[in-house]
Amino acid sequence: GAGVSQSPRYKVAKRGQDVALRCDPISGHVSLFWYQQALGQGPEFLTYFQNEAQLDKSGLPSDRFFAERPEGSVSTLKIQRTQQEDSAVYLCASSLMGTLPDTQYFGPGTRLTVL
Amino acid sequence: EDKVVQSPLSLVVHEGDTVTLNCSYEVTNFRSLLWYKQEKKAPTFLFMLTSSGIEKKSGRLSSILDKKELFSILNITATQTGDSAVYLCAVGSGNTPLVFGKGTRLSVIA
Numbered sequence: 001g002a003g004v005s006q007s008p009r010y011k012v013a014k015r016g017q018d019v020a021l022r023c024d025p026i027s028g029h030v031s032l033f034w035y036q037q038a039l040g041q042g043p044e045f046l047t048y049f050q051n052e053a054q055l056d057k058s059g060l061p062s063d064r065f066f067a068e069r070p071e072g073s074v075s076t077l078k079i080q081r082t083q084q085e086d087s088a089v090y091l092c093a094s095s096l097m098g099t100l101p102d103t104q105y106f107g108p109g110t111r112l113t114v115l
Numbered sequence: 116e117d118k119v120v121q122s123p124l125s126l127v128v129h130e131g132d133t134v135t136l137n138c139s140y141e142v143t144n145f146r147s148l149l150w151y152k153q154e155k156k157a158p159t160f161l162f163m164l165t166s167s168g169i170e171k172k173s174g175r176l177s178s179i180l181d182k183k184e185l186f187s188i189l190n191i192t193a194t195q196t197g198d199s200a201v202y203l204c205a206v207g208s209g210n211t212p213l214v215f216g217k218g219t220r221l222s223v224i225a
């Protein structure tokens with residue numbers, strides 16, 4: 001596609017619900033990143049894939065967060081038993097090369113609100 | 116711990132003014148510094164800087180990196196209301212993904 005796309009754009013969840021956020025990277029991009037952006041803050045790294053391999057998940061805040069990219073293209077970020085502190089914009093980015101660092105292109109994000 | 120600090124945090128200027136945004140960093144094994152513009156949701160890429168002293172320019176925007184003093188500046192000349200956004204600075208180092216600053220919120224008023 002022309003750019004990185006994410007869905008849904010907005011998600012409201014009740015505390016305790018599970019949510020799944022989808023990212024479609026730019027076609028052919030090897031690397032895919034998930035970031036969490038709280039209001040008034042810069043994006044913070046969650047996890048990173050090179051093709052289907054999850055190379056770094058050190059930024060995931062708890063074991064309720066899980067990400068996958070089974071075929072090396074689309075990725076899903078899943079949050080189990082959501083908490084209010086999970087409310088944020090979740091940004092996905094992709095880059096062409098498999099080596100770091102490289103220009104990352106961002107999707108529009110999913111704004112998650114946990115009530 | 117890698118750190119990126121941007122200043123000022125917010126700035127209000129009139130159309131036609133020139134602004135300078137600052138980004139300083141402390142990282143191990145620096146590789147590159149990137150500037151992004153964030154209006155509604157997606158940060159959009161502006162520049163990637165890897166070498167000191169070489170200015171990158173795109174229209175009214177320009178940026179330069181000083182690897183000795185560990186900072187970068189982003190200049191915007193003849194500002195327009197469409198320049199209003201949050202400007203994010205990020206640093207790539209070693210094998211870690213980007214580390215972002217908190218951003219500078221620029222408001223350009225007519």
